[in-house]
Amino acid sequence: MQLTNANLTEDIETLLEEAEVNEAQERRLEREFSRAYHLITREDRLDKIAEDIVLHFMGRGFLGKAMVVSVDKATTLRMFNKVQRFWKMHLAILEADLETCDDMDRPELEAKAKFMRETDMAVVLSQGQNEIDDLRKKGLDITPHRKRMVKEDLDTKFKDPNDLFRIVFVCAMWMTGFDVPSCSTIYLDKPMRNHTLMQTIARANRVFGEKFNGLIVDYVGIFRDLQKALAIYGSASGGGIKPGELPSKPSMPW
Secondary structure (H helix, E strand, O other): OOOOOHHHHHHHHHHHHHOOOHHHHHHHHHOHHHHHHHHHOOOHHHHHHHHHHHHHHHHHHOOOOOEOOOHHHHHHHHHHHHHHHHHHHHHHHHHHHHHHOOOHHHHHHHHHHHHHHOOOEEEEEOOOOOOHHHHHHOOOHHHHHHHHHHHOOHHHHOOOOOOEEEEEEEEEOOOOOOOOEEEEEEEOOOOHHHHHHHHHHHHHOOOOOOOOOOOEEEEEOOOOHHHHHHEEEEEEEEOOOOOOOOOOOOOOOO
């Protein structure tokens, strides 16, 4: 589902380009770009994405860590809640299959179920004034997430490839200059462009163990902006790639 008004999309990307989007900017986003915002944050759409994230995360080859990037703080919290719900549903299906599976399939199913039971997820958001009341008005509770962010060193835990903290939900934090070689997948549902987009997808491009490339799962249609960004940042000369085509030898291994 995409909007065809290119200028409107570019305006949203410009607004979101700053690393930290504050509450005033989020309100401006909702007010000035209400149609696009409500399309992106529609509940049935977010449900589909959350279900897809769960199925995709468990079906990948290299089970590295993952980042889920949403358009704003409220949507980040909603996405966390939705992924949690579909995660439990998928785990319940696995456990039911274990009751009836044959011996050949049992080891693989048991390993998947164990992986799902152990996996930890967390929300990482910058702190804002009146965030508890503002989000409560939208039916969301940031308090338990804020407690984790304050009490736990989530930064170090996510960087540790052996830590069970495997999926982080963000909207602006950790997308630039945050090096996690074991992070292999970015689920991207936020309009971005140029340097911010390149910095975000670079979170998954480090070689690590059996991981030879990262994977960007694009839900919001950033591919056209990726082409533009590569035209600027994807070659040694700082350009030379025409819109609508990718370089024959990308400088990044995705």
